[in-house]
Amino acid sequence: MSDTPEKAYQVLARKYRPQTFADLIGQEAMVRTLKNAFAADRIAHAFVMTGVRGVGKTTTARIIAKGLNCVGPDGSGGPTTEPCGHCEPCRAIAEGRHVDVMEMDAASRTGVGDIREIIDSVHYRAASARYKIYIIDEVHMLSNNAYNALLKTLEEPPAHVKFIFATTEIRKVPVTVLSRCQRFDLKRIEPEVMMAHLTRVAAAEGAALAPDAMALITRAAEGSVRDAMSLMDQAIAHGAGETSAAQVRSMLGLADRGRVLDLFDLILTGDAAGALSELAAQYADGADPMAVLRDLAEITHWVSVLKVTPQAADDPTTPPDERARGLDMAAKLPMRVLSRMWQMLLKALEEVAIAPNSMMAAEMAVIRLTHVADLPDPEKLIRDLQSAPPAPRGGGAPAGGGGGGAVHGARMMAPQSLAPMRGPMSGPIMQGNQALALAEGQLQVYASFDHVIDLIREKRDLKLLFEVETCLKLARYAPGRIEFQPTPDAAPDFAARLGQRLQGWTGARWAVSVVNTGGAPTLAEDRDRDRLSAEAEAMQNPLVKAVLAAFPGAKIAEIRTPEAMAALALTEALPEVEDEWDPFEDG
Numbered sequence: 001m002s003d004t005p006e007k008a009y010q011v012l013a014r015k016y017r018p019q020t021f022a023d024l025i026g027q028e029a030m031v032r033t034l035k036n037a038f039a040a041d042r043i044a045h046a047f048v049m050t051g052v053r054g055v056g057k058t059t060t061a062r063i064i065a066k067g068l069n070c071v072g073p074d075g076s077g078g079p080t081t082e083p084c085g086h087c088e089p090c091r092a093i094a095e096g097r098h099v100d101v102m103e104m105d106a107a108s109r110t111g112v113g114d115i116r117e118i119i120d121s122v123h124y125r126a127a128s129a130r131y132k133i134y135i136i137d138e139v140h141m142l143s144n145n146a147y148n149a150l151l152k153t154l155e156e157p158p159a160h161v162k163f164i165f166a167t168t169e170i171r172k173v174p175v176t177v178l179s180r181c182q183r184f185d186l187k188r189i190e191p192e193v194m195m196a197h198l199t200r201v202a203a204a205e206g207a208a209l210a211p212d213a214m215a216l217i218t219r220a221a222e223g224s225v226r227d228a229m230s231l232m233d234q235a236i237a238h239g240a241g242e243t244s245a246a247q248v249r250s251m252l253g254l255a256d257r258g259r260v261l262d263l264f265d266l267i268l269t270g271d272a273a274g275a276l277s278e279l280a281a282q283y284a285d286g287a288d289p290m291a292v293l294r295d296l297a298e299i300t301h302w303v304s305v306l307k308v309t310p311q312a313a314d315d316p317t318t319p320p321d322e323r324a325r326g327l328d329m330a331a332k333l334p335m336r337v338l339s340r341m342w343q344m345l346l347k348a349l350e351e352v353a354i355a356p357n358s359m360m361a362a363e364m365a366v367i368r369l370t371h372v373a374d375l376p377d378p379e380k381l382i383r384d385l386q387s388a389p390p391a392p393r394g395g396g397a398p399a400g401g402g403g404g405g406a407v408h409g410a411r412m413m414a415p416q417s418l419a420p421m422r423g424p425m426s427g428p429i430m431q432g433n434q435a436l437a438l439a440e441g442q443l444q445v446y447a448s449f450d451h452v453i454d455l456i457r458e459k460r461d462l463k464l465l466f467e468v469e470t471c472l473k474l475a476r477y478a479p480g481r482i483e484f485q486p487t488p489d490a491a492p493d494f495a496a497r498l499g500q501r502l503q504g505w506t507g508a509r510w511a512v513s514v515v516n517t518g519g520a521p522t523l524a525e526d527r528d529r530d531r532l533s534a535e536a537e538a539m540q541n542p543l544v545k546a547v548l549a550a551f552p553g554a555k556i557a558e559i560r561t562p563e564a565m566a567a568l569a570l571t572e573a574l575p576e577v578e579d580e581w582d583p584f585e586d587g
Contacts (some may be wrong), residue, residue, distance in 0.1 A: 017059055020085070021082070022082070035081045038067065050166075051188075052188060055189065060168050061095070064133075066089070069089040070084055102134070104136050105138060110142055111145070135168070181518075202232065207236045208242035270369055289358045292362065303329045313327055340372065341369060443506065449477045476518075481512075485517065495512045
């Protein structure tokens with residue numbers, strides 16, 4: 001006696017798999033194209049279906065196979081987009097037992113030998129059907145040699161053969177294969193369509209699911225019908241009656257969306273203690289810290305989108321109270337705060353993924369987020385610095401203050417470079433004048449620009465030395481101040497870099513500015529003036545002109561004067577010997 005039940009339970013994803021094009025949801029463009037092709041008898045010999053998981057790629061391939069081989073209830077029908085489902089070919093294809101409709105999983109059969117079996121069998125006509133159909137699932141898993149072996153047959157198959165490919169990674173399929181097929185991109189199912197489909201299936205099953213529970217399943221499915229059906233199947237079993245949103249949330253390991261919004265509010269108000277308490281409570285209730293941070297990132301993105309396009313709040317998967325809270329947040333929060341929180345949450349998700357304790361990493365992320373929540377933006381900080389009273393001179397407390405607390409904290413911590421210039425007799429300007437006088441006293445050792453050149457040579461900054469010699473036309477120099485006219489090939493940041501390097505080397509501030517006119521020749525031009533003058537004189541020589549005209553592109557490499565040639569000859573001549581021995585001289 002067998003313990004196997006007479007009829008095993010069939011999951012909803014298989015039980016309610018579409019059997020006709022009319023049953024397909026969310027793929028109207030593809031269905032319209034195929035219906036027109038069947039009606040006009042313009043059926044291609046190869047199709048490729050692409051899309052994310054669970055949107056109906058293999059299902060569509062089987063419907064096409066049934067439509068091509070359907071003979072109708074009376075056995076006299078032809079190819080149709082509305083297969084009857086009752087004839088022998090339709091029933092055999094639906095049950096996966098038709099001898100002329102062969103499904104191959106390219107993930108497990110990737111080699112040339114598997115494709116060779118197809119190539120050898122295409123020449124034989126179908127045994128009992130109108131067309132011999134090859135459905136290759138996950139076609140992107142085939143090897144390169146397998147693709148190459150299939151190309152010729154795929155381009156010119158026999159009239160009785162059709163190929164239907166399905167893949168989730170269309171970019172991995174060679175373009176030589178794609179160019180031989182009609183391509184259909186199956187879309188993700190829209191939330192409204194998905195919720196309507198789930199409602200129909202639930203009613204057919206006699207199951208009761210709350211609308212917000214259906215919305216959670218739709219959101220978790222991410223446009224995949226198979227995922228949604230599998231989750232609903234699990235939710236019906238989990239609920240044992242009417243399934244609520246809390247039960248679905250517990251089943252999926254998600255945090256309560258409303259409580260995540262509360263955590264979002266606590267973070268943005270800077271309440272670190274309250275945010276940590278709420279995170280700990282959600283963790284105690286079974287929420288995964290990674291899921292909580294992911295929900296925070298999703299809310300940040302959602303509020304940012306609402307701020308730009310308020311119409312996005314009309315998503316049917318969003319409850320009314322959540323929609324109202326999101327719109328209120330979008331109206332109050334500036335975009336810079338949302339952008340900063342998004343970037344920090346992305347970093348936090350990476351840290352939680354690699355941390356030995358995910359809860360500790362999540363708590364540290366929440367502490368950082370609450371810490372920066374009340375930080376002023378740069379514009380407000382500058383306004384505060386400008387409106388603050390000037391710092392007391394001499395470092396003591398102001399009169400009547402009785403202590404250092406009377407000094408404005410922001411003003412005391414602000415660098416001198418940020419202190420604004422207020423007026424001709426104000427404190428900041430006087431402090432700047434004192435600093436300038438001190439710097440001028442320290443820079444007296446650089447009395448001339450030649451001393452600056454020597455300093456650059458001493459520091460061995462060859463790149464800066466080359467730029468100073470070739471790109472700087474000095475207009476005015478004083479210790480601590482350089483005005484120059486740049487050459488056309490000078491770098492845009494040359495003046496800034498020169499000032500920074502000199503300040504770093506000398507410890508004093510240098511004012512390096514650019515003028516448009518009045519610059520003297522560069523050091524390189526001064527050094528090459530004699531050579532340039534000699535070249536200009538040589539260019540006027542008729543013989544040199546003739547040589548340069550005869551050899552276009554030739555250049556003068558070196559000019560030697562008679563004096564220089566005589567000096568070179570003297571240095572290369574053999575030294576004279578005063579008492580040279582003569583063998584014929586009589587001794």
